Structure formats: C-alpha cells, structure tokens
Amino acid sequence: xxxxxxxxxxxxNSDKGTISGGxxxxxxYLYDMILNKYTSQPINFLELGLAQGGPEVGGPVDRTVAxxxxxxxxxxxxxxxxxxxxxxxxxxxxxxxxxxxxxDGGVEEDLRRLAESAPAFNVVIDDGSHASLHQQLxxxxxFPKLADDAIxxxxxxxxxSPTYEDGAIMIPKTxxxxxxxxVRGHYVENSILSLDTMEAIKSRVQxxxxxxxxxGNSAVPKLFVFRT
Numbered sequence: 001x002x003x004x005x006x007x008x009x010x011x012x013n014s015d016k017g018t019i020s021g022g023x024x025x026x027x028x029y030l031y032d033m034i035l036n037k038y039t040s041q042p043i044n045f046l047e048l049g050l051a052q053g054g055p056e057v058g059g060p061v062d063r064t065v066a067x068x069x070x071x072x073x074x075x076x077x078x079x080x081x082x083x084x085x086x087x088x089x090x091x092x093x094x095x096x097x098x099x100x101x102x103x104d105g106g107v108e109e110d111l112r113r114l115a116e117s118a119p120a121f122n123v124v125i126d127d128g129s130h131a132s133l134h135q136q137l138x139x140x141x142x143f144p145k146l147a148d149d150a151i152x153x154x155x156x157x158x159x160x161s162p163t164y165e166d167g168a169i170m171i172p173k174t175x176x177x178x179x180x181x182x183v184r185g186h187y188v189e190n191s192i193l194s195l196d197t198m199e200a201i202k203s204r205v206q207x208x209x210x211x212x213x214x215x216g217n218s219a220v221p222k223l224f225v226f227r228t
C-alpha cells in the first residue's frame with residue numbers, strides 16, 4: 001500500500017506534514033483530499049519555493065540543499081512532471097521527471113519565463129518568499145497557464161518575509177486582498193492585480209476557499225485555494 005501524503009511529508013521532513021517545522025503546518029491533511037485525484041495522471045505540477053532557509057529568512061541565496069517537497073511530490077505523483085522554481089539553485093536535483101527554473105519571485109520576467117516552461121499546469125503551490133508582492137506577481141503570471149480542473153494554492157499567508165515585504169511597493173496583503181475580493185465582493189485598489197486581471201481570474205474560478213491554522217490555535221488565514 002502506498003503512503004499517504006502526510007506519511008510522505010514526514011518521511012522527507014517536509015513542514016507541510018505533521019512532524020517537521022516549527023511548528024508543522026499540517027497542510028497535507030487537506031492536500032491529500034484535494035490532490036489525490038491527480039496521483040494516477042500525467043500532470044504538470046509546479047511548486048514555487050523548494051526549501052526553507054533562503055533569503056526570505058536572511059539565509060544565503062547561494063546554497064546547496066535538498067528539497068523535501070520535491071522528493072515528496074515525485075513519489076506522490078508517480079506519473080507527474082514536477083517543476084520547481086526558486087531563487088537558489090536546485091539544478092543538482094537530477095530526475096527525469098523534474099525541471100528546475102531558477103528565478104526571483106519579484107521579477108516579472110522570471111515569472112513569465114517560468115510560465116512558459118510548460119504548456120499548462122494542473123497544480124501550482126506557491127510556497128516561495130511569502131511576500132505579498134511575490135505572491136501577487138506569481139498569481140498574475142501563472143493563473144492564465146492553469147489547465148481546466150486545476151488547483152492553485154498560496155501557502156503561509158499569515159507571515160510575510162521582512163526581507164522582501166519591508167520597503168516594497170505598497171499593495172494590500174495577499175490574504176486581505178483575496179478575501180475582500182472573493183468573499184466580500186469588494187475590489188481593493190492594487191497596482192499589481194488590476195480589476196481587469198481579477199475579473200479574468202474570477203471568470204475561471206469554479207471554487208475557492210481559505211483556511212486558518214489546522215491546529216485550531218488561530219483564525220488567521222494561512223492558505224488560499226482556487227479550483228478552475
């Protein structure tokens with residue numbers, strides 16, 4: 001019997017599981033339910049942000065580390081092609097079903113290059129720097145590349161990296177902006193995600209949801225999930 005996603009996260013020490021991290025996010029409880037349908041399909045899966053400890057928390061850009069999540073996704077999706085994006089170099093991950101694109105989440109040209117790395121994506125998980133600017137630039141660049149019946153997830157909305165957030169152009173926090181638009185029906189002025197852009201995104205969204213911490217200790221939004 002194959003391992004479920006939480007078991008795989010714990011096997012590879014991913015903070016998406018229930019053991020690793022400070023504290024663990026436990027996202028795999030949800031992911032196993034909404035992503036399991038893809039496990040037998042030859043999908044294109046993209047994750048932004050491949051390991052902890054990078055410049056978003058004051059760590060080095062130039063580093064050579066393993067990616068717990070890439071290992072987890074390769075095993076969980078045995079027919080998928082896994083794409084990874086990070087400001088650090090993960091080209092040392094050598095696997096026939098893995099493609100690495102190096103870039104900066106704050107540079108639109110890098111995100112457009114990422115968007116062109118596949119014809120379409122079936123699953124996108126943004127676990128990058130967690131800066132609002134980066135999250136929103138990624139949503140703008142990547143949402144049009146989603147296939148039908150695709151999932152787009154933005155993680156860790158409760159925390160923004162001071163490295164990138166402080167001094168960045170003034171835009172609404174991602175969680176506040178998305179909840180205002182989708183839940184309350186109110187567009188907040190935004191220099192990255194224009195009203196036209198949001199209307200185009202909304203026209204393809206079949207369902208959405210936001211989630212607080214899975215340990216019940218906080219009601220602050222942590223995840224936003226879209227399905228096309």
